[in-house]
Amino acid sequence: MRRRFFWLVVGWALGMSTSVWTRRRLRRTVERYTPEHLRRELAERSSAVADQGADLLRRVRQIRDGTGHEHDNLHADHDSRRRHRPVRPVT
Numbered sequence: 001m002r003r004r005f006f007w008l009v010v011g012w013a014l015g016m017s018t019s020v021w022t023r024r025r026l027r028r029t030v031e032r033y034t035p036e037h038l039r040r041e042l043a044e045r046s047s048a049v050a051d052q053g054a055d056l057l058r059r060v061r062q063i064r065d066g067t068g069h070e071h072d073n074l075h076a077d078h079d080s081r082r083r084h085r086p087v088r089p090v091t
Contacts, residue, residue: 031039
């Protein structure tokens with residue numbers, strides 16, 4: 001059992017280190033062969049996409065905060081009635 005655990009850990013460590021090394025080497029190679037203007041344009045586009053995503057998230061939160069509470073309150077009353085245990089009539 002100890003041997004299996006040892007080789008499991010060794011294999012995991014070797015796989016992680018190899019993937020990190022490969023990622024770094026690939027990134028350096030891409031940077032070496034990519035022209036500067038393409039890198040700059042890609043960075044500008046990615047920041048524009050991130051800004052659009054942040055704007056969309058802000059709008060969704062505004063909509064949720066503006067109308068979400070009324071909708072939740074309506075369902076809360078309905079759910080509480082449904083889960084209420086009926087009381088037997090007193091005879």
